[in-house]
Structure formats: structure tokens, C-alpha cells
Amino acid sequence: EAGVAQSPRYKIIEKRQSVxxxxxxxxxxxxxxxxxxxxGQGPKLLIQFQNNGVVDDSQLPKDRFSAERLKGxxxxxxxxPAKLEDSAVYLCASSGGPVGSGxxxxxxxxxxxxxx
Amino acid sequence: xxxxxQPDIHITVSEGASLELRCNYSYGAxxxxxxxxxxxxxxxxxxxxxxxxxxxxxxxxxxxxxxxRSQSSFNLRKPSVHWSDAAEYFCAVGGTxxxxxxxxxxxxxxxxx
Numbered sequence: 001e002a003g004v005a006q007s008p009r010y011k012i013i014e015k016r017q018s019v020x021x022x023x024x025x026x027x028x029x030x031x032x033x034x035x036x037x038x039x040g041q042g043p044k045l046l047i048q049f050q051n052n053g054v055v056d057d058s059q060l061p062k063d064r065f066s067a068e069r070l071k072g073x074x075x076x077x078x079x080x081p082a083k084l085e086d087s088a089v090y091l092c093a094s095s096g097g098p099v100g101s102g103x104x105x106x107x108x109x110x111x112x113x114x115x116x
Numbered sequence: 117x118x119x120x121x122q123p124d125i126h127i128t129v130s131e132g133a134s135l136e137l138r139c140n141y142s143y144g145a146x147x148x149x150x151x152x153x154x155x156x157x158x159x160x161x162x163x164x165x166x167x168x169x170x171x172x173x174x175x176x177x178x179x180x181x182x183x184x185r186s187q188s189s190f191n192l193r194k195p196s197v198h199w200s201d202a203a204e205y206f207c208a209v210g211g212t213x214x215x216x217x218x219x220x221x222x223x224x225x226x227x228x229x
Contacts, residue, residue, distance in 0.1 A: 004159075033217075042120075042206050042219030043160070056216055091159060099148055099210040102167055105217060107152075107160040 002026065004108035006092050012114045018080035021111040025073070025094030031055075032069055033105065034077050035091040043091055049075065082115045089113070118143045118209050122220035129197050130228045137192040137223050139207035149190040150208040150217065151181055160206065166190065177201070202227045 005024040013019050025032050030051050035043035046065065047057040051072040060067070064083070069075040079086055089110040095103040119142045129135055141147055148167050152160040164175025171183040181192045190207060204224050210217040 040221075042208075042221045044219070045216055048216060093160075099217065104162055104165060105150075106162070109157075109159040 004092055004094055004106055006090075006108040006111050008111060009109065010112045010114075012116060013082055015084055015115050016081040018078065019082060019113060020079075021077045021090050021092075021113075023075045023077070023092030023108060025075070025092070026096075026106055029094035029096050029106075030072070031095045031097060031103070031105075032075050033091075033093040033095075034067055034075070035093065035107075037089040037091055037110070039088070046077070046090075079113075082113075084115050087113055087115045118147070118216075118218045120207050120209050120218055120220035122205075122207055122223050124223045125221070126224045126226070128226040128228060131199050132196050135192075135194045135197045135201070135225070137205050137207075137225070139190045139192065139220060140188055141190060141207070141209040142188065143209055148210045149181075149183060150210070151175065151179070151190075151192050152206045152208060152219075153203045154206065154222075155203045163192070163205075197225075197227055199227045199229060201225060 032049045034046045037043040046060045047067045048055045049069040052069045067077045091110045093105045093107045095105045097103045121140045150165045151163040154160050163179050164173045166173045166183045173181050179194050204222045206222045207220045208217045
């Protein structure tokens with residue numbers, strides 16, 4: 001079974017530029033997550049989709065971050081304009097359903113962003 | 117609000133020694149608890165999870181964890197550490213029906229030969 005796919009793996013941009021990350025979840029997984037992991041910290045949830053609807057985006061900086069999941073499969077996370085503090089690993093994850101129903105969250109390898 | 121505390125930022129053990137990584141959580145109801153491992157440059161891999169039932173949970177790579185409700189803890193253990201276990205370990209708690217996971221800050225494990 002293929003895992004969660006993410007691209008690009010690495011990106012270096014200048015501040016105020018824009019960047020987009022793509023995620024393809026495990027086939028059939030209805031729930032998709034984007035986490036931000038800053039060096040030395042645990043992952044922090046940015047946004048959670050159930051199919052193509054947003055379940056939780058309370059920690060997404062909406063003035064600069066946006067995410068979409070068209071057709072309930074792939075997802076794109078965009079940052080515009082980027083700030084230095086956005087340097088982090090952006091982890092996409094998916095699960096077959098809610099964790100509360102016994103589902104496991106599977107993570108991709110992450111997209112590493114450096115803002116200079 | 118749910119939260120996780122991993123009191124140890126960095127632990128060093130000798131190969132073959134036993135290991136215990138601490139995790140304390142805060143959650144108002146019965147939590148779902150997880151341990152993930154992250155090797156440098158890699159994503160998170162699930163080691164084990166607790167949903168209900170037996171409080172001693174077995175995972176992959178010889179790891180186990182024990183859920184202690186009275187202490188709000190979910191410590192990870194391994195009887196004999198291998199050099200390949202060197203990585204960063206994250207404890208996470210979830211409990212809402214839609215499965216938001218909250219992670220601790222992680223514990224870096226160094227293994228000496």
C-alpha cells in the first residue's frame with residue numbers, strides 16, 4: 001500500500017515570496033491533515049479536512065496560509081507571503097476516518113521549507 | 117484543552133540498556149494515546165497506540181507503553197535498546213470524534229555503543 005506522498009521535499013525561498021506544497025493521501029482515506037513542525041518542537045495541526053470539508057483550521061494563520069482539498073483527494077497548502085518564522089517541516093497525514101473511531105493517522109515524509 | 121508534556125528533552129543510554137520515555141497528558145475524558153518515532157529527515161512512524169482495553173500496549177520494534185489513568189501518563193519502554201533506536205520520539209493525545217492529535221515537544225534518544 002502506497003503511503004502519503006508529498007512534494008516538493010525541500011524548498012528554499014526568500015521572505016515575502018510564495019510557496020505551495022502538495023499532498024496525496026493514502027487511497028481511500030477521507031481525513032487529511034497538515035501539520036507544521038518547527039525545529040525542536042512537536043508537530044502542530046494547521047488544518048484538518050474530512051473529505052473536502054474543513055473540520056478544524058483554528059491554528060492556521062489565515063492571513064498568509066491557505067489550503068484546499070478539491071474533490072476530497074489531493075490537497076495543496078500555500079503560504080503567501082512567507083515570513084522567516086515559517087521555516088519548518090510541513091507534514092501531511094491521512095487517516096481512514098476519525099481517530100475516535102479507532103483509526104490511525106499516517107504521516108508523509110514532509111516538505112522542508114527554509115525562508116531566507 | 118488537550119496537552120502533552122514530555123519532561124525529558126534528551127536522553128542518552130548505552131546499547132543494550134533498558135529505556136523509559138515519559139509522557140504526561142491532559143485531557144478531560146478518556147484519551148486516545150500514541151507514540152510516534154521520527155528519524156532525521158523522515159516523517160513520523162507510529163510505534164503503538166492506546167484506545168481502550170488492556171493498559172499495557174505492545175508496539176513495533178519491541179516497544180511497549182503503559183496507560184496509567186491515575187497518573188495521566190503513557191510512558192514508553194523498551195527492555196534492550198539497539199543503536200538503530202536513536203531518533204526522536206513523540207507522544208500524542210487525541211480524543212475528539214474528528215481525531216485532532218496534540219503532540220508533545222519530543223524526546224531525542226541517543227544510543228552509545
